[in-house]
Structure formats: structure tokens, C-alpha cells
Amino acid sequence: MTNFDILLDESHVEGFWRDGFVVLRNVINPSLVLSMEEPIKRAISSNSTDLTQLGPVVAPNSVLSDPNVPSSEGSGRFVAGTDYWISDEDFANFACESAIPQIVAQILQSGSVWLYEDSILVKEPNTAEETAFHQDLSYFHVSGEQACTVWVPLDFSSPSTGAIRFVKGSHKDLTPYRPNWFVSDEPLPNTVGERVPQIPSALVTAPTLSPGDLTIHHARTLHGASANRSTDQSRRAISIRYCGDDARYHIREGAPLKPHHETVSNGDILTHERCPKVWPRT
Numbered sequence: 001m002t003n004f005d006i007l008l009d010e011s012h013v014e015g016f017w018r019d020g021f022v023v024l025r026n027v028i029n030p031s032l033v034l035s036m037e038e039p040i041k042r043a044i045s046s047n048s049t050d051l052t053q054l055g056p057v058v059a060p061n062s063v064l065s066d067p068n069v070p071s072s073e074g075s076g077r078f079v080a081g082t083d084y085w086i087s088d089e090d091f092a093n094f095a096c097e098s099a100i101p102q103i104v105a106q107i108l109q110s111g112s113v114w115l116y117e118d119s120i121l122v123k124e125p126n127t128a129e130e131t132a133f134h135q136d137l138s139y140f141h142v143s144g145e146q147a148c149t150v151w152v153p154l155d156f157s158s159p160s161t162g163a164i165r166f167v168k169g170s171h172k173d174l175t176p177y178r179p180n181w182f183v184s185d186e187p188l189p190n191t192v193g194e195r196v197p198q199i200p201s202a203l204v205t206a207p208t209l210s211p212g213d214l215t216i217h218h219a220r221t222l223h224g225a226s227a228n229r230s231t232d233q234s235r236r237a238i239s240i241r242y243c244g245d246d247a248r249y250h251i252r253e254g255a256p257l258k259p260h261h262e263t264v265s266n267g268d269i270l271t272h273e274r275c276p277k278v279w280p281r282t
């Protein structure tokens with residue numbers, strides 16, 4: 001795959017560190033993004049997993065639905081999962097060989113970048129579930145300032161079709177928040193920290209995005225996404241989490257573990273093969 005020589009404006013880097021997120025328009029080839037349609041279809045048509053058994057967005061293809069909220073309002077499903085890159089070459093190329101790691105290195109101002117995980121987040125047409133406000137760091141078994149998530153839409157996304165939304169400046173709040181069930185603000189059991197507070201709508205920014213655009217948010221930034229009220233358009237996104245030079249393993253009590261987390265210790269650098277270095281390319 002081509003190694004694009006992307007140079008971002010200094011204002012993008014400043015914006016990320018000031019606001020906790022940045023919107024980058026037209027920075028990735030839309031045809032590359034749309035080439036992920038088939039891999040996503042393939043991935044989500046394989047067996048889905050009962051979310052209640054494994055925790056949200058950990059097993060491949062969790063159908064996210066809050067057991068306490070009837071989903072009668074919408075017929076669409078919210079299907080999500082992580083770590084497709086491990087077994088699918090298309091996802092591995094997208095997360096590791098595309099222009100994205102180089103973009104992340106510039107935004108995080110990091111000499112090196114490691115892949116933490118990738119994920120698929122599909123809200124079918126007429127999906128009533130909103131993605132609850134949460135901070136990714138509370139699910140991450142890492143600590144450090146240089147950690148972020150890149151959210152890449154395959155469809156036009158607006159506040160009425162499931163746009164990602166951010167609480168500006170929330171990455172500066174050092175309160176550890178408990179991870180939640182992703183479609184409800186109910187915290188995961190046995191996790192530590194505060195409950196994510198109710199977020200006044202005036203604090204929320206929801207950019208409208210098209211294929212070719214992406215957002216990058218800091219791992220502490222509170223964010224969520226709206227329901228997909230479209231009757232005929234899915235809201236498909238690939239979201240990829242990366243870490244930079246200062247990241248260290250930091251196991252968080254109660255947060256879902258991946259198998260390799262059993263073999264690492266707090267303070268270790270991210271050298272495990274399940275956390276590959278993706279920038280610079282050697």
C-alpha cells in the first residue's frame with residue numbers, strides 16, 4: 001500500500017491537544033475507506049456474540065443492546081467488535097499500512113506509534129441506540145498521554161445518522177471514569193472510578209463527516225454517538241486505537257481483558273506482538 005507523505009497543519013496538532021479531538025477532512029483516500037465495505041460485511045455476518053457474557057465491544061460482533069431498555073423504537077442493530085486486524089489481512093493493512101499511523105504520529109507528536117486495537121461500529125438504518133458518553137482510557141489497559149482513537153466513517157454521518165460527538169476539553173479532566181455498557185451509562189461491574197456525569201448538550205460537538213474524513217480523539221476525551229434515524233442509510237465506522245512513546249501497560253480493574261494482557265505487567269512498554277509498532281515503518 002502507498003506510504004502517503006501526509007503533513008498536517010500545526011493547527012491540527014494544537015487543536016487536538018487543546019480540545020481533546022480534531023476533525024481531519026479529506027486526509028485519507030475515500031476509495032481506500034470504501035474498500036473496507038466488503039471486509040466489514042464479511043466480519044459482521046460471521047457469528048455474533050452475546051454481549052452480556054463478555055462485556056461490550058470486546059468479542060468480535062457484539063450486538064449492542066441494553067437489556068434494560070426496550071429497543072422497540074428502532075429495528076436496526078448496533079453491531080460492534082474489536083481486533084479484526086489479528087485475523088483479517090484487510091483490517092491489518094488498514095490499521096497498520098495505511099496513512100493513518102503516520103497521521104497519528106504527527107497528532108500525538110510521537111516518534112513511534114503502536115496499534116492497540118481496531119473495531120467496527122455499525123449502526124444499521126433505524127438504530128435507536130445512542131452510544132453512551134464514555135472515555136476510552138477506562139477500557140484501555142494502558143496509561144500515558146499519547147493514546148488516541150481514530151474514527152473513520154464509511155458513510156456520511158451527521159447528528160441524525162449516528163455522528164460521533166465529543167465533549168470539548170474533557171481530556172483535561174483527570175477524573176478516572178468507569179467504563180460503561182456503551183449503549184447505557186450503567187458502569188461495568190467491578191470497575192473503579194466515577195460514573196460518567198450527564199453531559200449538557202451545549203458542551204457537545206458533533207461534526208458532520210464523509211468518507212475521506214476522520215476524527216482523532218484523546219483517550220480521556222468523553223465522547224459518544226447519536227442514534228441512526230436514517231431509514232435507508234447505515235452508519236458504518238472503523239475505529240482504531242493507537243498509543244505513542246509514553247504509553248505503558250496499566251491493567252484496569254474490572255475492564256475487559258484481552259488474552260495477552262494476562263502476560264504483561266504494569267509499566268511494561270507495548271512490545272507484545274498483539275500491540276505491534278506501526279510507525280515508523282521499518
Ligand SMILES: O=C(O)CCC(=O)C(=O)O
Nearest residue numbers: 121131149224225237239
Ligand atoms: O461509533 C460509535 O458509535 C462510537 C465510537 C466510539 O465510541 C469510539 O470509537 O471510541
